[in-house]
Amino acid sequence: MAHLQLADGVLNYQLQGPADAPVLVLSNSLGTDLGMWDAQVAVWCEHFRVLRYDTRGHGQSLVTEGPYSIAQLGADVLALLDALDIPKAHFVGLSMGGLIGQWLGINAGDRLLSLTLCNTAALIGSAQVWNDRIDAVLAGGQAAMLNLRDGSLARWFTPGFVEAEPAGAQRITQMLASTSPEGYAANCAAVRDADYREQVQQIQVPTLIVAGTHDVVTTPEHGRFLQAHIDGAQFVEFAAAHLSNVETGAPFTRRVLDFLQAC
Template sequence: MAFVQLQDGEMYYEIDGSADDQVLVLSNSLGTDLYMWDSQIASLSKSFRVVRYDTRGHGKSLVTPGPYTIEQLGQDVLALLDALKVERAHFCGLSMGGLIGQWLGIHASERLHKLVLCNTAAKIGGAEMWGPRIETVEQGGEQAMRELQAGALGRWFTPEFARDHADKVKAVTDALAATSPVGYAACCAAVRDADFSKQVSSIAVDTLIICGSRDLVTTVEDAHYLQNHIHGPELSEYYAAHLSAVELGEIFALRVKAFFLS
């Protein structure tokens, strides 16, 4: 097990691939852990040194009092790169991970080769969406996290995928149920407060946007906003819901790999 020491605790990470290859950082969505990327590792690790980590408040990483900010989560990524002595890396983030990617693209572009923003938006929801969820989790604790599983199923996966790949769905939603209520609520606040609508135009690194045609959380329209406000990005739309990386598997890995290697 590998941990990097941050100022206020330890962040858990795993590395796959050759130390001679360029580094690719994978950043998970709200309520998942680094194993969300399992179906991409075999393919991506053939071409990259893949670093995936549990975001603060999730998995085996530190849980500190909230609320968090996306800037704080972005600084955690920079601290991880510093600890691994990585000057520049490719970055691929999904949903909350995509917000972290936007922050890095805006504020730390010198640390990036290329950027992939998956199933994300310049702003994801508002206080009316996040306020009740934060309150529910803060009051209900671990039981509330278990109850979030049912609602996540319909948001995260298309009905066909949920029916045909029950094992993969269970693995991901079980991670949600096991997430720290304190960490989850704190990250909900970070997502609630993040709004890069007026800043994404400053992202100058090569960017790929991936969206799902059945994503009701971060919609195709959200992806088009990013496409229209970031300079010259590529856009790929797939039949998928919110966790497109899980649904698409190898297709997702091949698209990301082609972009990073182009």
């Protein structure tokens, strides 16, 4: 692990893989940390220099006063690339990480080699849903995060996966319980305020959309919207819920790798 010193704190990151390989940036979902990509890293590091980081408000990264914005989180990514002297990179983001990817594609496409948007949407949820969650987390603190952890199993994974891989599912949901309530709430606000439905058509880099058949948070229909509005975008759907990279494992890893190597 390493830390980038920003003006207001440190951004935790991990850089692995051949020094001369193209860089692949991985961006976590709301309530997880860079460990959510553990199942993919070994394979992807054979071909890329993989840069994982904890989004502001998550993991070992800085927790600053909210609300945050997706533009702010996207600027953190650009600061990380600049500090590591990386002019261009592939970017894979899931859920909130996919919103960050959309912002980068719209506002900093010249820094991207490709864009993979997983289990995400141009607009995620309603303002009321996010406001209720923000209020609950700020009022309840760590106890509220524990409640979110217990409720997240059904949103993040199918019942079959939870039954077959209970330890794996619990490892990921424990990330949510360990997330700072203040950081989580600030990121909820960033997701709440992001709406790229009128802007995603500006994305010009090669793009892959990944959806989960059983994802009730960001449905396959949300993924099809992105595909329809991003010129040339590819689409793949797995029999998974919201965290398709964790639930699907090797097929996810291979499909994304095939796309990245073709770019």
